[in-house]
Amino acid sequence: MSDLKREQRKNEHVEIAMAQQDQPVSDFDKIRFVHHSIPSIDVEDVDLATHFGDFKLSSPLYINAMTGGSEWTKQINEKLARVARETGLAMAVGSTHAALRNPDMAPSFQVVREVNPDGVIFSNVGADVPVDKAVESVRMLDAQALQLHVNAPQELVMPEGNRTFSTWIENVKAIVETVDVPVIIKEVGFGMSKETLKQLYEVGVRYVDVSGRGGTNFVDIENERRDLKDMSYLSNWGQSTVESLLESTGYQNSMNILASGGVRTPLDVVKSLALGARAVGMSRPFLNQVEEHGVDGAIEYVNAFHQHMKKIMTMLDARTVDALSHADKVLSPDLLTWIEQRDLKL
Ligand SMILES: Cc1cc2nc3c(=O)[nH]c(=O)nc-3n(C[C@H](O)[C@H](O)[C@H](O)COP(=O)(O)O)c2cc1C
Incomplete structure (x- = not known):
């Protein structure tokens, strides 16, 4: 595939994603x-800071992987980075694969x-990249982690997508063993199962983003x-983010579990x-914010988001993110069925 076609694909992903609408009801409503x-x-007592593994962040919210690899997406990355700088959020870039193939793309x-x-x-590459490319992806950005x-x-719905997956797990193992920053294995909106988490744990993975169904939908894109x-x-393939988090309960003490996928409100985050x-x-x-409301609008959005999270945590009597584990919650019959059939412990 030519570099021009790859650039075009990046832009198409952004265009189609921006036009996607969220379902009016999400699995977050089932809890x-x-x-x-x-x-x-x-x-004012509430502290939003979170710590996990090697990370201490002032906010648990982060800007997840999206763009880079074309002129337009360079501009989006620049805007997102300004939002991240002004609000203290961690930020991932989209797959750096384009820049690993063609250094002219690195500036994006x-x-x-x-x-x-x-x-x-956080830098970002696919699970199939050679180990030396994974190392290069981190170096390119002086990144604190690699997704x-x-x-x-x-890949399977993508007309020109990958059709070979049998080498992934060995490759993940080799990358985790070689890269000298934390490696976060990340889904892209299909969620994770406890079986996947076990497989990842066994090859040394300690950071996971379950990125579940409910938001951006890459089957549809x-x-x-x-x-x-x-x-x-x-279209409905995969586990929602809530189901994926339920799947992760047996691994929350041994792995750092991050969530994404269809998170839309401060209440979803909490x-x-x-x-x-x-x-x-x-x-x-975040994409919609910077493209529709500019950097200043997006900064205001994040600041309001943080204030709302503090209000919700006040109602839950949770001074800290850790204290939220004690919040009393009730799950819908749907989720209880999932827990029962999947033999999960809460
Ligand atoms: C335009 C766009 C491009 C994306 N590109 C990547 C990517 O290159 N690498 C990746 O790991 N995830 C990528 N994602 C997936 C997101 O990181 C995330 O897992 C998914 O969009 C679900 O979150 P959301 O519902 O908040 O959008 C992309 C998402 C969007 C919207």
Whole structure:
């Protein structure tokens, strides 16, 4: 595939993703917090900082992987990086594969480090890249972590996608053993199962972003790019972010679990944290913010988001992210069925 075609694909992903609408009801609605009338803390007591593995972040919210690899997406990365710098959010770039193939593309990713020299930045590549390329991807951005995305459904619906996956797990193992920053194995909106988490744990993975169904949908995006648009029936493939977090309960003490996928409101973030996520990523909402409201609008959005999270945590009597594990919650019959059939412990 030519570099021009790759650039075009990147732009198509952004265009189609921006046009996607979220379902009016999400799995986050299937979990409710129990309201208690008399909080023992004030809003100003709440501290949003989170710590996990090698990371101490002032906010559990992060800008998840999206762009780079074309002129347009360079501009988006530049804007997102300014938002990250002004709000203290960690930020991931989209797959750096384009820059690993063609160094002329590197500036579309490196702009993120230039704009935000002291920020926490995650680089990103696919689980199939050779180990030396994974190392290069980290070096390119002086990144604090490397996200390795696993996206089999996307590849299979993508007309020009990958059809070989049998080498992934050995490759993940080799990358985790070689790269000298934390490696986060990340889904792209299809969620994870406890079986996947076990497989990853056994090859040394200690950081995972379960990125579940419910938001940006890469079956739909790639189906849109097919001539016949004939794979829409796979649209509901995968576990939601809530289901994935339930799947992760047996691994929350041994791995750092991050959540993303369809997280849209401060309440969704707080619910993810209460289900055991150590940090929570959003992608499309940040894309829409910077493209529709500019950098200043996006900064205001993040600041308001943080204030709302503090108010929700006050209602839950949770001074810290850690304290959210004690929040009283009630799950829908749907989720209970999932827990029962999947033999999960809460
Ligand atoms: C335009 C766009 C491009 C994306 N590109 C990547 C990518 O290169 N690598 C990756 O790991 N995830 C990529 N993702 C997936 C997101 O990181 C995330 O897992 C997914 O969008 C679900 O989150 P959301 O519902 O908040 O958008 C992309 C998402 C969008 C919207």
